[in-house]
Amino acid sequence: MLHNKETINPVIAIVGPxxxxxxxxxxxxxxxxxxxxxxxxxxxxYKGMDIGTAKVPADExxxxxxxxxxxxxxDFYSAAEYQAYARGIIESESKKSDGRPPIVxxxxxxxxxxxxxxxxxxxxxxxxxxxxxxxxxKYESIHxxxxxxxxxxxxxxxxxxxxxxxxxNNVRRVIRALELWEAGESYADxxxxxxxxxxxxxxxxIGLTCNRDVLYARINERVEQMMQQGLLTEVEHLLCKxxxxxxxxxxxxxxKELVSVLEAQFQQQPHQQxxxxxxxxxxxxxxxxxxxxxxxxxxxxxxxxxAKRQMSWFRSDPRVHWMEVDGLSTDEIVEQxxxxxxxxxxxxxxxxx
Numbered sequence: 533m534l535h536n537k538e539t540i541n542p543v544i545a546i547v548g549p550x551x552x553x554x555x556x557x558x559x560x561x562x563x564x565x566x567x568x569x570x571x572x573x574x575x576x577x578y579k580g581m582d583i584g585t586a587k588v589p590a591d592e593x594x595x596x597x598x599x600x601x602x603x604x605x606x607d608f609y610s611a612a613e614y615q616a617y618a619r620g621i622i623e624s625e626s627k628k629s630d631g632r633p634p635i636v637x638x639x640x641x642x643x644x645x646x647x648x649x650x651x652x653x654x655x656x657x658x659x660x661x662x663x664x665x666x667x668x669x670k671y672e673s674i675h676x677x678x679x680x681x682x683x684x685x686x687x688x689x690x691x692x693x694x695x696x697x698x699x700x701n702n703v704r705r706v707i708r709a710l711e712l713w714e715a716g717e718s719y720a721d722x723x724x725x726x727x728x729x730x731x732x733x734x735x736x737x738i739g740l741t742c743n744r745d746v747l748y749a750r751i752n753e754r755v756e757q758m759m760q761q762g763l764l765t766e767v768e769h770l771l772c773k774x775x776x777x778x779x780x781x782x783x784x785x786x787x788k789e790l791v792s793v794l795e796a797q798f799q800q801q802p803h804q805q806x807x808x809x810x811x812x813x814x815x816x817x818x819x820x821x822x823x824x825x826x827x828x829x830x831x832x833x834x835x836x837x838x839a840k841r842q843m844s845w846f847r848s849d850p851r852v853h854w855m856e857v858d859g860l861s862t863d864e865i866v867e868q869x870x871x872x873x874x875x876x877x878x879x880x881x882x883x884x885x
Contacts, residue, residue: 540626542880543648543733544873545572545636547846548740549839551751553857553865555588557740558637560866562595567629570621571599572638572647575784577614578605580770583763584786586754598625598634605770606778608668610708611646618647622733633733641845650730667714671707686710694719704783729849736876738869739852741843746858751835755828758786764824768794785834789827 546558555569562569571577575585579601582589587600598621603609618636626633638644645651675683684700687709694709697720709719741747767790770778776791846852853872857865 540623540633540733541631542877543622543633543636543735545644545648545735545737546740547637547641547644547737547852548639549747549842549846550586550639550835551747551754551839552740552742553862554637554639554740555586556862557857557865557869558635559588559593559595560862561869562635564866565629565632565635567632568596568598568621568625568634570618570625570634570636570647571597572614572618572636572640572643573599574609574611574614574640574643576600576638577602577609578607578784579603580766580773580775581605581784581787583758583761583766584784586758596634599638605775608672608704608707611642614643615646615651618643619732622647639842641842645729648732648735650732667711668707671710675703675707680706683707683710687713691718691720696720697723702783729851734880735851736873736880737849737852738872739846739854740857740865741854742856742858747839748836751839752832755786755832755835759828764790764794767791771795785838786831789830789834793823793827 544561546554546561548554555571558569571587573585575581576587577599578585588597599614599618602617622633622636636644636647671683674686678686680701680703683703684695684698684706687698687706688695691709691713694713698705698709700706705719712719712722742750763786767787770787771791771794853876855865855868855872860868
């Protein structure tokens, strides 16, 4: 695919940890420039997973948004598929805005780099796309039959080097590694090549950060807000639709922690009448409240740990221009981003892209 240096202006990527305010800033910047927003979040692509993934609500999307609600929670969706989608959006939207691409916003480092850096996944064009899809479906079926442990052992047998790069319980990556192995490639080689940072499009990377204690407080508060907005009900709806064993739902923070709470309630429902007769209804309710409080604490902890991993990922990229956002309003952040963009655009122009 072409670099489009002559037809596409530099892409602006807003990155950083969860809870720092990327989506709000990205939309404000998009409104100022008259462009759209492209989400680079590996969980926001799933339909019905709205509150827990912190999607901008539909009625609050003042600029066009892409990268949201692409597939069902049970569907497998790879970074390679996102790469093709994101680049298509960047190039088609740029044609509508005199070469100005959408503001790319997200915290999934792999998706960001797949879209914006030169990185070749296994060929997924034409007949190969169908072949890889069939291979993936085959291993998804095998996983259902033999389980997670045996599936990982299968990867060890076929590609031990790739197995050393993947956690045994990360089913999605194990399946991806087996898919690559059968296509004649190795996950380990793909991962190694991803360490090379070469831009596919000229890109201005803006990283938002703040004091760690402030960020963690924001994360804790956001989890509480998600619960008030109906996260528990959202998870219940996903369970009712049969997504309990969906690969993505097992990994999504805020969803996996609440599944056990809801399943415990479902199991107790048949006994509620007898419990009330024996005077145990208060005890049962207290048990459920305790489980929910434990789940909330787990969500907050997992979110904080995820933010820490995100910062490690983005800090390792020297191209990111960092901005402290403590105490700043969205408008103030956008105002401070503007000089960074102008300076970077001038440098890219002088260097020829």
